[in-house]
Amino acid sequence: MKPVTEREIRACFVNCTKGEAKRMVLPGDLAARPWEDLDFLGWQDPSAPHRAYLVAESGDGLVGVALRRATSGAKHPRSGMCALCLTTHTGDGVTLMTARKAGRGGQQGNSVGTYMCADLACSLYLRGKKQAGPGARPHESLTLEEKVERTVANLAAFLATVTGRPPGSVDG
Incomplete structure (x- = not known):
């Protein structure tokens, strides 16, 4: 991913108001992020x-999505x-993230969700830059490039359900 600015980030959100995007807390370490990874x-x-x-x-630039983390009721x-x-985590390392749909669907209260790494560090887990624990990344015969393509396709499918666009028009 190429580095992005605070202004670009705030302007790209599809499922929240401009006021919500303006008030959101952005990461303080944008310049230090490992963008190439x-x-x-x-x-x-x-x-x-x-x-x-x-x-x-x-394909159209940046797409931003506001998510809500489900609270875990699990005691064990x-x-x-x-x-x-496709990284496996124990405990609360994976959580259900829901996103209000963009446009009319979101205005009617519709949302979609999927299970994601709670810290949203999928890219770093894929590349071995961050460890989720023993057995978290099972051995696969896929190359890193193929794993990245799969992850990007999975993300594009989720974003397509949020935006209501065909999956091919929203790619990561």
């Missing part, structure tokens, strides 16, 4: 742990798999 930018709002944000490149650690990068 990122397939998308994801972060959690430090002032509201139930809010998270994701920005991805698409369990494993879960991220639907984007």
Whole structure:
């Protein structure tokens, strides 16, 4: 992913108002992010742990999505798999992230969700730059490039459900 600015980030959100985008807390370390290793930018709002944000490149530029993290009712650690990068985590390392749909669907209260790495560090798990624990990344015969393509396709499919556009028009 190419580096993005605060202004670009705030302008690309498709499922929140301009006021909400203006008030969102952006990561303070944008300049220090490992952009060459990122397939998308994801972060959690430090002032509201139930809010998270994701920005991805698409054919039309950037697409930003405001997410809401589900609260876990589980009392015992369990494993879960991220639907984007297929990394397995124990405990609360994977969480259901929901996004209000863009446009009329979102105005009517419709949302979609998928299970994602709670820290949205899928790109770093794929590349081995961050470890999720023993067995979290099962051995695959796919190349890194193929794993990245799969993750980007999974993300594009999720973004397509949020935006209501065909998956081919929203790619990461």
